Amino acid sequence: MSLLKFVPIKLTLCLVAGILIGHYFELNVPLPLYISIGFITILGSLLFKGTHRNSISFGVTALLTTLCVGTLSVSLWNPKNQKNHYAHQHIDSESLWKLKIREVLKANSFSDRYIATIISKDDQIVSGKLILNQYRDSSTRKLEVDDALLVFGKPNEIKPPLNQYQFNYKSYLKDLGIYHQLQSNTTNHLVFENSSKTKYGLAASARSTIISKLREADFEEEELSIIQALLLGQRNDISEETYNNYKNAGAVHILAVSGLHVGILLLLLQFLLKPLELLPKGKTIKLLISVLLLWVFALLAGFSASIVRAVTMFSFVAYALYLNRPSNTFNILALSMFTILLIINPMLLFQVGFQMSYAAVIAIAWIYPMLQRLWFPKNKIIRKIWQLLSVSVAAQLGVLPISLFYFHQFPGLFFVSNLLIVPALGLILGLGILTIILGLFDWLPSEFVELYNRLIGIMNSVIEWVAQQEAFIFKNISFDAIQLLLSYGIIIGILILSSRINFKRAALFLGCIMSFQLWTFYKSYQTKSTQALLLAHRTKSSILLHQLGYQLHINTSDSTSASGIVKNYRVAKRIRYIHFSSIQNSYMWKHNKILIIDSLGIYPSGNQDYILLTQSPKINLERLIDSVQPKQIIADGSNYKSYIEHWEKTCAKKKLPFHYTGEKGAYYFE
Numbered sequence: 001m002s003l004l005k006f007v008p009i010k011l012t013l014c015l016v017a018g019i020l021i022g023h024y025f026e027l028n029v030p031l032p033l034y035i036s037i038g039f040i041t042i043l044g045s046l047l048f049k050g051t052h053r054n055s056i057s058f059g060v061t062a063l064l065t066t067l068c069v070g071t072l073s074v075s076l077w078n079p080k081n082q083k084n085h086y087a088h089q090h091i092d093s094e095s096l097w098k099l100k101i102r103e104v105l106k107a108n109s110f111s112d113r114y115i116a117t118i119i120s121k122d123d124q125i126v127s128g129k130l131i132l133n134q135y136r137d138s139s140t141r142k143l144e145v146d147d148a149l150l151v152f153g154k155p156n157e158i159k160p161p162l163n164q165y166q167f168n169y170k171s172y173l174k175d176l177g178i179y180h181q182l183q184s185n186t187t188n189h190l191v192f193e194n195s196s197k198t199k200y201g202l203a204a205s206a207r208s209t210i211i212s213k214l215r216e217a218d219f220e221e222e223e224l225s226i227i228q229a230l231l232l233g234q235r236n237d238i239s240e241e242t243y244n245n246y247k248n249a250g251a252v253h254i255l256a257v258s259g260l261h262v263g264i265l266l267l268l269l270q271f272l273l274k275p276l277e278l279l280p281k282g283k284t285i286k287l288l289i290s291v292l293l294l295w296v297f298a299l300l301a302g303f304s305a306s307i308v309r310a311v312t313m314f315s316f317v318a319y320a321l322y323l324n325r326p327s328n329t330f331n332i333l334a335l336s337m338f339t340i341l342l343i344i345n346p347m348l349l350f351q352v353g354f355q356m357s358y359a360a361v362i363a364i365a366w367i368y369p370m371l372q373r374l375w376f377p378k379n380k381i382i383r384k385i386w387q388l389l390s391v392s393v394a395a396q397l398g399v400l401p402i403s404l405f406y407f408h409q410f411p412g413l414f415f416v417s418n419l420l421i422v423p424a425l426g427l428i429l430g431l432g433i434l435t436i437i438l439g440l441f442d443w444l445p446s447e448f449v450e451l452y453n454r455l456i457g458i459m460n461s462v463i464e465w466v467a468q469q470e471a472f473i474f475k476n477i478s479f480d481a482i483q484l485l486l487s488y489g490i491i492i493g494i495l496i497l498s499s500r501i502n503f504k505r506a507a508l509f510l511g512c513i514m515s516f517q518l519w520t521f522y523k524s525y526q527t528k529s530t531q532a533l534l535l536a537h538r539t540k541s542s543i544l545l546h547q548l549g550y551q552l553h554i555n556t557s558d559s560t561s562a563s564g565i566v567k568n569y570r571v572a573k574r575i576r577y578i579h580f581s582s583i584q585n586s587y588m589w590k591h592n593k594i595l596i597i598d599s600l601g602i603y604p605s606g607n608q609d610y611i612l613l614t615q616s617p618k619i620n621l622e623r624l625i626d627s628v629q630p631k632q633i634i635a636d637g638s639n640y641k642s643y644i645e646h647w648e649k650t651c652a653k654k655k656l657p658f659h660y661t662g663e664k665g666a667y668y669f670e
Helices: 007-025 030-048 056-077 169-174 199-216 221-232 240-248 259-272 274-278 282-300 305-323 326-344 346-350 352-374 380-407 414-440 446-467 481-499 503-528 560-573 621-628 641-654
Strands: 095-104 111-121 129-135 148-153 178-184 189-191 531-536 543-548 551-556 577-581 586-589 592-597 610-613 632-635 658-660
Touching: 007 056, 007 326, 007 346, 030 056, 056 326, 056 346, 095 129, 095 199, 148 178, 169 178, 199 221, 199 282, 199 414, 221 240, 221 414, 221 446, 240 446, 259 274, 259 282, 259 305, 259 352, 259 414, 274 282, 282 305, 305 326, 305 352, 326 346, 326 352, 346 352, 352 380, 352 481, 380 414, 380 481, 414 446, 481 503, 531 560, 543 560, 551 560, 560 577, 621 641, 632 641, 641 658
Parallel strands: 129 178, 551 577, 592 610, 610 632, 632 658
Antiparallel strands: 095 111, 095 148, 111 129, 148 189, 531 543, 543 551, 586 592
């Protein structure tokens, strides 16, 4: 089957290409706007002249127009391209900010965290979003969605990771249009009473009411947190242990209200509303009610990006079911993606959830029928098991490259957890919706609560058992962007080759395999020939990493604190062997002397190339510089901030380079 023969798929691919161009080149609005207007004008003139839509000139112009519109959509979305964005104002000093809470984030040990939209700055109307951090204090009430408040302070720029290969939270927030964070405490903010309500606030109020009713029903704490995640899209209360169990079992998608939940909900609605088909225009009424209820569910779950994406996609799927033309599946998926990216938010393309949702659905639509044709058991029970297994395998195959690229692990028993849980998920969601309805009307029997509580408990137990089979969890898999693209080439090559064998398809498949192997060999050779020495940043400890080919020597005063840094570096650099040892007083690196001075403050005489200060040594740095004549002074995260400030001033006075890992990140020795 040639997918490129479908016009919506061609247009969607061009739109995606345009969004990628707009994202990586960060163009201002005028250039893509003028180019888009030009191509739209040309396209209109071709239509006016009666040019046939199947002609090459019309097709190429339509594709280029779509590409330019994709680039324009990113430029228009970019908050910094909007004239009234707060970034165009002077923000280097404290100001009075009027904010409205948009979303409640998961709190950390020190503060409650929120996404807030900006209404004004010093009585001047501005736009934008930022992260609001509120110190956790018993005297300060937690904020809720739609709360309006005044905060006096100076926004701080979101900092990039201080160690390479860590999760880049700054880049993640940038794709959400967030560039700064603001700190709130007990003295610098004022919350308004009776602030205006939006759809997000109404949804949050509805969720709060539902959660309070469920708490009154005496659900267990752990089970209640799972119910909130399954039905309301609230994962903030799930314990880290439970979340890791679901992740290791390959079932973490169950905890996020997304395509799986909305798809099951759509199937339930299709089943429950089937009697409507007996009425005149019954199928149309059924479609309208199904889509309406899906969007009510989206409202209830908070209109998060993942939920809006999933409901939009399955609204199109509901229309495809209404048409009852299976050949339109890929057209419908392409149209839903086109709509989401162009109208809702083009930056959703760069979110992992969006990528995995569409990869899974496309894989199911493509691979599942092929698996069913491969074997169709006569026994009804075996056939149902094979169908469930086929869906699970198809979805997992679709998201496997993305999962390896972002998470670097693969749950070998994913089919067990999905085979045991997914069939029951429809029942769990159905009973959950019934639980919410009964709870809201105070009609929830204690026996029903006990039944549902036990059902969630059994699901958690199954997931925990699968997650404990650590031999089947493959972790720390090195997988880069090139391997991601080539692996999808291999998967697509297998699929098109299995439908019809010819030379071109075989050449494509074998070419992708050979390219994947050659790239893997190249990266292996690159690792083998690499020698590197770097000082990583870690608060209250010192970590020096020395890579020698496949081996990584970690010199540290605290091996437990180095685990995260070592894991990220190991995966990125394809390290095979790791050795731990204590930090020495001095090292030689490519004919350069590195002297390490710790809390004892003892150092030998004689010239040194690099001075590494750790554990806040009480030294006269000016005298040290005069004595050993270093090329550079380096300080890691184990030093007091007051010492860092003093050393930085001394180095500036001596016109000597100073590198503090807490500000400039890890230091790579040349």
